[in-house]
Amino acid sequence: MKIAIHRESREGETRVALTPEAVAVLVRDGWDVHVQSGAGTASHFTDENYRAAGATVAERVSGDVTLRVNSPSMAEAADVPEGSLHLSFLSPLLSTDVVKVLNDRRVTVVSFDLVPRISRAQYMDALSSQATVAGYRAALAGAEHFDRFFPLLTTAAGTIRPAKVLVMGAGVAGLQAISTARRLGAKVRAYDVRSAAKEEAESAGATFVKLSVTADAAGGYARELTDDERAQQQAELLGEVANADIVITTAAVPGRKSPILVTTAMVEAMSEGSIIVDMAADGGGNCELTKVGHVVHHHGVRIVGMQNPASQMGASASFMYANNVLKLLGLFGAKGTVNPDWSDEVVVGSTVATNGQVNHAPTAQALGLAHQPIVAPVKESE
Numbered sequence: 162m163k164i165a166i167h168r169e170s171r172e173g174e175t176r177v178a179l180t181p182e183a184v185a186v187l188v189r190d191g192w193d194v195h196v197q198s199g200a201g202t203a204s205h206f207t208d209e210n211y212r213a214a215g216a217t218v219a220e221r222v223s224g225d226v227t228l229r230v231n232s233p234s235m236a237e238a239a240d241v242p243e244g245s246l247h248l249s250f251l252s253p254l255l256s257t258d259v260v261k262v263l264n265d266r267r268v269t270v271v272s273f274d275l276v277p278r279i280s281r282a283q284y285m286d287a288l289s290s291q292a293t294v295a296g297y298r299a300a301l302a303g304a305e306h307f308d309r310f311f312p313l314l315t316t317a318a319g320t321i322r323p324a325k326v327l328v329m330g331a332g333v334a335g336l337q338a339i340s341t342a343r344r345l346g347a348k349v350r351a352y353d354v355r356s357a358a359k360e361e362a363e364s365a366g367a368t369f370v371k372l373s374v375t376a377d378a379a380g381g382y383a384r385e386l387t388d389d390e391r392a393q394q395q396a397e398l399l400g401e402v403a404n405a406d407i408v409i410t411t412a413a414v415p416g417r418k419s420p421i422l423v424t425t426a427m428v429e430a431m432s433e434g435s436i437i438v439d440m441a442a443d444g445g446g447n448c449e450l451t452k453v454g455h456v457v458h459h460h461g462v463r464i465v466g467m468q469n470p471a472s473q474m475g476a477s478a479s480f481m482y483a484n485n486v487l488k489l490l491g492l493f494g495a496k497g498t499v500n501p502d503w504s505d506e507v508v509v510g511s512t513v514a515t516n517g518q519v520n521h522a523p524t525a526q527a528l529g530l531a532h533q534p535i536v537a538p539v540k541e542s543e
Contacts, residue, residue, distance in 0.1 A: 162192065162193065162217035162225040162226065162326075162494075163192075163194075163195055163225050163259045164187060164192050164193070164194045164226045164227075164228060164277070164498050165195050165196075165197075165223050165224030165226065165227050165228070166178050166194065166195070166196045166200050166222070166228050167200060167227065167229055167233075167237070167411075168197045168199055168200045168295075169200075170237065171233055171469070173469060174231060174472050175203035175204055175471065175478075175479075176230045176472055176479045177200050177201040177203075177479050178228040178229050178482065178483065179194075179215065179227070179483045179485045180201070180479055180480055180503045181201070181211050181214040181488055182483070183484065184196070184211055184215065185214040186487060187216065188216070188431055188512065189335075190495065191496045191498075192497045192506040193224075193497070194217070195216065195217045195224055196208070196211045196217070196218050196219075197220065197230035198218050198219060198223045201479070204478075204479045205475075206476075206479070223242055223475065224245065225242070225246065225300075226245065226247075226248070226283040226329075226490070226499060227241050227242075227248070227249075228249070228486060228490075229247075229248070229250060230257075230482060231250055231255040232249055232250065232252055233247075233248060234259075234523075235258060238262040238266075239262055239268055239500075241263060241268050243267055244266075244268070245268055245492070246499050247248055247263060247268050247269065248271045248272075248273070248486065249271075250272065250273050251273075251274060251416060252277060252533045253270075253272055253274070253275070253524040254524060254527055255527050256354045256529050257417070257524065260513060260514060260528065261528060263383060263514065265287055265517070265520055266367050267515075267516055268514070269499075269512065269516075270500070270512065271352065271489070271494075271511050271513065272509070272511055273288065273466055273485045273511050274415050274487070275510055275521065276288070277506060277507055277511070278490065279506070279507075282507045284316070284484070284485070285485050285492075285507070286485065287482055287486075287489075288333075288415070289333045290478075290481035290482060290484075290485055291471040291481070291482065292332065292333040292337070292483065293333055293337045294474050294477055294478045295411075295468070295470035295471045296333065296334035296335060296341065297337050297341050297429035297472055297474070298473050298474070299334070299338050299409050299468075299470060300337075300342045300345065300409065300438075301491040302392060302401055302414075302438050302465055303342070303407040303409055304342075304345055306436045306438075306456070306465055307324060307407055307434075308434060309324060309406070309407060309434070309435050310323075310346075311323065311324045311342070311345040311346045311347045312345065312347070314351075323346055323348045324342075324348070325347070325348050325350070325405050325406045326348065326349045326350070326354070326405065326406065327349075327350050327370075327404075327408045328342070328367065328404065328409045328411065329364075329398075329408065329410045329422050329423075330359060330422075331352075331353035331362040331367075331369075331410035332353075332358075332411060333352070333363075334440060335362075335385065336361060336365045336498060337363060338409045338411065339366060340366060342409075344390040347407070348368075349366060349367040349368070350367055350368045350369075350370050350399065351365075351367035353383075354376045354386065354394070355373060355383045357377060370396065370401055372454075373397065374397065376452070377409050385510040386402065391420075391421075394422075395424055395427070398423075398427065399426070399427055399430060402427040402428075402430065404431035404434065406432070406436070407520065408423065408435070408436070408437045408438070409437075410422055410437070410446075410447035410448060411440045411462060412441055413440065414444065415442070417444070418444055419446055420447065421446075421447060421448070421449055422447040422448070423447055425449050425459075427463075428449075428450060428464070428472045429460045431461075433461030433462070434461050434462075435462045435463075436465065437462060437463070437464070439451040439464060439465060439466050440467050440470055442454070442466035442467050443469060446466060448464055450464050451464055454466055454468040455464045455469050462491065492507055492508050501515075503538060504537040509537075511536045512535060519531075519533060520534060520535050
């Protein structure tokens with residue numbers, strides 16, 4: 162069976178769904194891999210690299226399995242072969258029109274956004290792998306825009322104090338931002354609305370900021386704050402933000418608008434020359450003044466609205482994403498054949514639609530369709 166790897170059509174996207182190294186693995190497993198010409202160029206993988214790995218390279222590709230990084234456009238979705246398998250970061254609640262097109266074509270639609278956060282699925286957890294890249298890149302962006310040193314320097318010309326970095330959000334991206342800022346020599350403080358994040362933040366090298374507002378929920382996640390809690394949180398964070406040289410915000414919620422953590426008043430309380438790096442800009446931003454893809458100057462502070470931060474390190478991000486793809490695809494087929502195990506909770510949990518039915522309840526509701534849970538076939542007794 163054929164696997165098709167397409168060029169990404171999202172503006173500024175540098176990642177590719179499979180690296181040549183990953184292609185070679187699939188070819189050895191019996192898959193016929195077809196790569197659209199130039200698909201890996203932005204990540205420094207040439208067409209010749211893919212040919213050497215055993216792929217067919219052509220201007221137009223199509224297959225029984227379509228692999229992408231981002232959700233396809235409407236036109237691209239209409240080109241996906243009927244009854245095939247599609248894997249990508251679909252963000253189904255933000256791409257309901259695309260889901261409808263694919264579902265009408267009876268495509269089995271799988272989204273990396275929905276991979277269950279369980280131990281067994283960590284090797285296919287592309288949200289975490291790409292957040293790792295984004296967190297690292299955010300710390301570098303802070304250092305790039307900050308016109309002073311990060312580390313403590315003692316020189317004949319005087320002693321330079323280390324930069325003070327505040328990381329807001331201690332999930333995967335935040336922890337990587339903490340670690341990277343620490344490696345650069347900064348003094349790092351970290352805040353998370355989940356009290357359970359304290360130990361991980363401190364292990365990464367940060368001093369944890371404890372506020373009176375917490376929002377712990379089941380499974381280590383955070384519940385949504387009430388309006389009163391949000392106001393209290395912002396009031397208590399004002400001094401922390403004002404004291405920081407660089408603030409890195411990481412609170413992105415897949416499929417929803419990013420929460421506001423940094424108000425205009427907080428920005429105006431910061432010292433001139435301070436930097437805010439907003440990793441959640443694609444979702445509207447954690448700072449009231451953020452503009453995605455732009456650097457906003459306000460009151461002597463620069464607010465960096467990072468656009469698709471993982472894509473700013475296309476080669477490494479593609480390497481990690483491709484490994485996630487190999488692991489997840491392995492649950493949907495092997496030896497060159499698509500054969501999903503519908504009794505597997507990872508397979509079921511990551512599937513948006515199959516056989517013309519929408520299986521992801523929130524997406525079905527958004528489309529005004531009946532939710533059709535996947536029912537595993539009864540295995541015949543031996």
